[in-house]
Amino acid sequence: MSRRFSASLLALLAAGALAGCATMPASGRVTVRDDHNQHEPFDDPYLRILPVKPQQGWSPDEVVNGFLTAMASFDDDHSALKDYLATGVRWNPGLRPKVTVLDEVQVPVADTKEGDTSTVVQISGKKLGMILESGQYSAEDEKTFSESFTLKLVSPGRWRIAEAPESLLLKQSDVERAFRTINLYFFAPDERVLVPDSVFLPLVNKSDLPSQLVKSLLEGATPWLNPAVKTFFPRGTRLKGDRVRVENETATVDLTREAATGPIKQMSAQLMWTLKQLTDIKQLRLEIDGRLQRPNDKDAQEPGDWQAFDPDMSTSGTATRAYMIDGGRLASYNGIDSQRVTSFESTPLLTPAVSLTAEQAAGVSPDGRQLIVGRLDSARPRPALTVPKGSRLLRPSWDRAGNLWIVENKPTGSALWLLRPGQVQAVQQEWTGLSGYRLQAIRVARDGVRVAVLVTADNKNEIRIGRIDPTSAVEPLSGFRPINASLASLTDLAWLNADTLAVLGSADAPDTVAPYEVPISGGSAIQIGSTGLNGLPKTISASAPNQPILLGLDSAAKGPKFQVCSQKISEEDSRFSSWELCKPGSAPTYPG
């Protein structure tokens, strides 16, 4: 073989290889990427406002305007604020500041005369609520708010703020821009499930977020939820080195040695559930005083390890079969057909509720005055409570422990009854918080710690979230606080998952009631499903996760007046799901 021949062969091969490299594939096998990433609030891109430095010759009101803008900037530890403060005035609100949320701030033009060296600018606006240091948001009902800023002339043409305000004053748009809600996870008192605690965290920077979350978790639950939950971190536990290290999607949390006395599994579960909300964290390594803890004989824990503590109880074997009223009788419903429950064959019911274990059912008699409780498999149901004429019972709600919570609407106000497991008759409970209002619905969350109610107050109904406080023997339900839902004509609600409610209401026109997703942290409501409901929804029921939402409909079309419609689940977004499979029946319900 001559050398020239081999050289030309080589050249040919090289040319072929090069030509192969230079082309993009124009055909090929279909590849599937299984991506189950949840979309978390911190994944979205966000916007930051850039403050300006106060300009020479600004009037006092301009300085106040600039100061208000600067307060909305969290960059570099609020460094923008410094330029507005007179020398000697120090103010650093920190990373977890107390925030007053305002709407429509007015800054009046200051009238300063020649020669004035100090002046006061009083701004006014509507106060929407407060974000506390713990991150808890408490809505306040649009009270007027005013704050006075004292300004000093530090040199000609330079007015500066002489006294720092007590809290950051932010407009609602600023809060929406700069804060995100995120859950901290604590244990329910029975230590079997985790309960999310929604807090507001400033979007200071993404890389510091894991540390922020862990530090907030170690500080404990917000004052509102604190009495009802347990944390397993021993008192005084801190984050060692003040930082959570994240490498290759693995977060390493190093706790101080106080944590050594705490139970590793529970602490890990709390940390894992809290941190897994960040998309870039897939694994957790827990260290105590630098020593790696291996609760599952694994160095790195994964979210699946602690799935048993799911607040939605998706794994703990709770029943997911739906029930409904078909022809006035309780029937089970598999999404296509309904089948009457034999033990309730002779008991007409109006609104049923099935216990989470699907062993027991309760319901209100057609006259609304009697609560009937019975086992699904055997024995005749029997009344557990009868209320006097004029009162009506609401659909009762089971909690995880098997307690049945019943609300009686009296002509003036309401009363709370509780049927504990094994008891024959329901017992009335102390009920100070809401006894003056009439309620439209009560639902206990699946974690058994939180309660959502629909309250009619001052001719306006609103959603309130309360907690079940096991330590208080006298008043088990307390701490009701409204959540911001810009919805009217609220009709019914259900827990969609641990931090979202499915609510029937209307956003604009009062007569078009539709189902909405309402985050309990107080975000904006999102409509579930496209329109096209042929009638007025009356009741809603939901079961987590991945079960279709069921609606009880007052049909406007021909055919049966009452219909049950189920949601066709869309993978993408609940907004794009449609309603279908409408069947005759009413009051559909999932266990709970």
Next chain:
Amino acid sequence: MNKALRTLRRIVRGVWRRSYVSWRRSIQVRVVTTTLLISAIVVVVLGVFLMTQINASLYEGKSKAALQQLDEGLNLIEKDAPTGPTADPTADLEKLGKELETRTGSSGQYEVYLRDPTHNLYNAGFVTNDLRASSVPDRLQAELARTQLTKTRGASKVTVFGEINYLNKPDVPGLIVAGQWGPYELYYLFPLDQEQNTLAIVQRTLVGVGAALVLLLAAIASVVTRQIVIPVRLAAQSAERLAAGRLEERMKVRGEDDLAKLGRSFNDMATTLEEKIGELEGLSHVQRQFVSDVSHELRTPLTTMRIAADMLYDHREDFQALVSRSAELLQSQMERFESLLADLLEISRHDAGAATLDAESVDIRDLVLAAAGDVEDIAERKGSKLVLQLPGEACMAEVDRRRVARILRNLLFNAVEHGDGKDIVVTVAADRDAVALAVRDHGVGLRSGEAQMVFDRFWRADPSRARTIGGTGLGLSISREDAQLHGGWLQAWGERGVGCQFRLSLPRVAGTELRGSPLPLVPAEVELTRAFLTDLEVSE
């Protein structure tokens, strides 16, 4: 320190010399090195060219995409921006910012900075994610403002490369494009770290592939040259062996290529050479045999003639004067003929390789004294004086007494004949391995080049000069053969007008190889004068 430096320098020099030597000696090293060098240069040039091409196309693509993005953003502003004055310009700006932000996605492909300095006095605009406003260089803003002034309609666009700063990330190089629509200034910042990574990967790959390619080429060159060099080396070895006299040496021939042709030609040459040399050897053998036979055959008549001549000579007084003179002449020429014949026989014995060494331990001084005694008479007649410089202790050596005595006699007679009546110095010296004796005369000396010729048979320095003592012209040749038979040397030195010196060096033990001589070939006093003259020249 100094020492270490020196050691280092020595090592470097050693390595350099060694590589230079192998460069000079080995075709393979030369070919491989050249291939390495040239292919490295080609690969580097190609690599640089490729890198610049890839660089250019990457940045061009990015710039195009960036400008498209900017166009899109500006269109969006044009569509959604309020046309008249509004109550809350900050909210308007934020709304636009939000719309632009939702288009960025969470992939972090680019960041947006939007500002409206005319209507928003209390803020400097909005940025996405962790971008710092300082990423937008002042010159870009100034340029944007300038182009906006000169432009009457539409949006102006400016592009620049710069550092993109983040709140809590390290800076990355980036491409910044800016455009203005109405009061709105829109900046898109594209980090180029991905591109940089790609380039780094490409560069690493190129370097790796290039290095591999160069090494591969060198290996190929090495293999190919080996195929050439090994047969060439074998041929060289064969040629060396042939040169050393092993005429039966042949190359192995395989195949029909160029090298096989070389081998075949070599073998043909060797065969021819062997034949010719064999022929010549045969011829010279016949010749030597002839000389030897002739000498032997001459001997018998010569003996008869000799007896007759002797008888004539003994009775010369009985003859007339003329006849008596003839008898004397006959006698002396008879003697000369006899010695010539003896010498011829001797040398033919040497030529035939029949000369044998009859070695015994002898004190060289005794031999010198004996020879000096023989020559003394003739020397005195010539007017020369023999000066003997003998060492005090015995100079024992295993030699053939007869042969060494003959050498001595020859040298002394030679010195007397050419000594011009001046002193003749005989020096004897010995060291551990060898003994040497030098015979120095101060006669006419030798011309340059004659020092070798003196040992040729029948050579004469001056053909016109008559032989006075009657040497046969074979004495020095025989002496040299004798010396070589001992494994020793017989060398001559001579200079016109200064005289000659003959040096005989012999190993102390017969048969051992001689490494050096205890005496210098050039007499010490001549060497000294020469050095003195050179010094004089230098000092002048």
